[in-house]
Amino acid sequence: MAALLKRSASLLRAGALQKHGVLTKQALCLFSTNMRMFTNKISVEMDGTTGVAVLTMKSPPVNSLSLDFLTEFTISLEKLEMDKACRGVILTSALPRVFSAGLDITEMCGKSAEHYAAFWRAVQEFWLKLYTSNMVTVAAINGSCPAGGCLMALVCDYRVMADDPKFSIGLNETKLGIVAPFWFKDTMTNTIGNRETEKALQLGYMYSPADALKVGLVDQLASADKVETVASTVMSEWLAIPDHARHLTKSMMRKPTRDRLVTHRDADITSFVNFVTKDSIQKSLQMYLESLKQRKR
Numbered sequence: 003m004a005a006l007l008k009r010s011a012s013l014l015r016a017g018a019l020q021k022h023g024v025l026t027k028q029a030l031c032l033f034s035t036n037m038r039m040f041t042n043k044i045s046v047e048m049d050g051t052t053g054v055a056v057l058t059m060k061s062p063p064v065n066s067l068s069l070d071f072l073t074e075f076t077i078s079l080e081k082l083e084m085d086k087a088c089r090g091v092i093l094t095s096a097l098p099r100v101f102s103a104g105l106d107i108t109e110m111c112g113k114s115a116e117h118y119a120a121f122w123r124a125v126q127e128f129w130l131k132l133y134t135s136n137m138v139t140v141a142a143i144n145g146s147c148p149a150g151g152c153l154m155a156l157v158c159d160y161r162v163m164a165d166d167p168k169f170s171i172g173l174n175e176t177k178l179g180i181v182a183p184f185w186f187k188d189t190m191t192n193t194i195g196n197r198e199t200e201k202a203l204q205l206g207y208m209y210s211p212a213d214a215l216k217v218g219l220v221d222q223l224a225s226a227d228k229v230e231t232v233a234s235t236v237m238s239e240w241l242a243i244p245d246h247a248r249h250l251t252k253s254m255m256r257k258p259t260r261d262r263l264v265t266h267r268d269a270d271i272t273s274f275v276n277f278v279t280k281d282s283i284q285k286s287l288q289m290y291l292e293s294l295k296q297r298k299r
């Protein structure tokens with residue numbers, strides 16, 4: 003009981019969340035050591051016995067990474083990170099065919115320079131928090147996963163993807179007439195190597211699950227209905243390793259890539275704002291958004 007009260011207090015202290023004004027519909031429920039947390043766009047269920055949380059993205063139509071989404075995601079992750087009982091998190095989607103469509107293109111169109119800067123800082127923060135998490139992170143990719151969606155999966159420790167040829171994964175930025183920034187590129191290079199990344203980025207290549215497995219962009223395929231179960235099995239294998247040894251190893255492997263962004267963070271924001279405010283880029287993004295809408299007709 004004492005432990006439960008201590009836990010409730012720590013969750014209530016996380017009332018800092020409300021200051022951000024994004025968690026208006028948040029509900030916290032405590033059942034013994036299990037925890038459930040809901041925001042508008044994300045739900046988190048923590049199993050106190052296993053120490054594993056499932057973070058489910060539920061922002062229709064395509065779990066696009068808007069400023070609000072990124073803020074809710076980052077805060078949810080921070081809360082799990084602060085919870086000593088949580089050792090691993092599985093990321094997945096509640097939507098039937100989409101893991102995440104990547105950055106919300108409407109956040110990059112027709113807005114002010116100040117907005118673009120705030121948006122980009124949130125994208126950086128999201129990447130930094132997930133990339134440097136002490137928890138084991140496993141992506142259960144149960145749908146398509148372009149651009150920022152692929153980035154989210156790539157920063158996880160392990161990726162399980164649904165073996166459905168209708169789904170695809172990759173950094174397709176060049177197809178939108180934009181350029182993946184250096185830390186997107188670094189994240190992909192660290193996973194599949196320089197040559198494959200160079201081809202994939204120049205072509206904006208979207209891999210089928212089978213091809214993604216072949217080049218190592220994902221670690222394992224599973225039938226669509228088994229993705230989360232397989233992710234849980236993988237999670238238990240990773241959690242069998244002592245936390246401190248795994249943390250130090252992860253941090254040693256990731257530090258140079260993390261440091262590169264941290265050192266160049268402001269310059270990266272300036273560069274994004276200069277890029278995205280160009281008329282030619284605004285035109286490309288508008289045309290791409292329009293083409294997405296036309297596809298449905």
Ligand SMILES: CCC/C=C/C(=O)SCCNC(=O)CCNC(=O)[C@H](O)C(C)(C)COP(=O)([O-])OP(=O)([O-])OC[C@H]1O[C@@H](n2cnc3c(N)ncnc32)[C@H](O)[C@@H]1OP(=O)([O-])[O-]
Pocket residue numbers: 063064066099100102103104105106107108146147148149150151174175178180181182183291294295297298
């Ligand atoms: C330097 C910058 C680096 C950039 C990184 C990025 O991540 S750039 C991001 C690169 N990302 C991409 O290139 C992904 C583009 N998206 C897709 O390829 C597909 O949507 C899909 C395969 C994800 C899902 O197919 P599906 O048949 O299930 O769904 P659907 O196609 O019918 O779309 C439903 C609705 O969602 C809308 N919408 C979609 N995506 C976005 C978005 N990112 N944002 C906003 N809106 C988006 C779409 O317009 C439509 O709106 P409507 O008409 O209802 O008002």
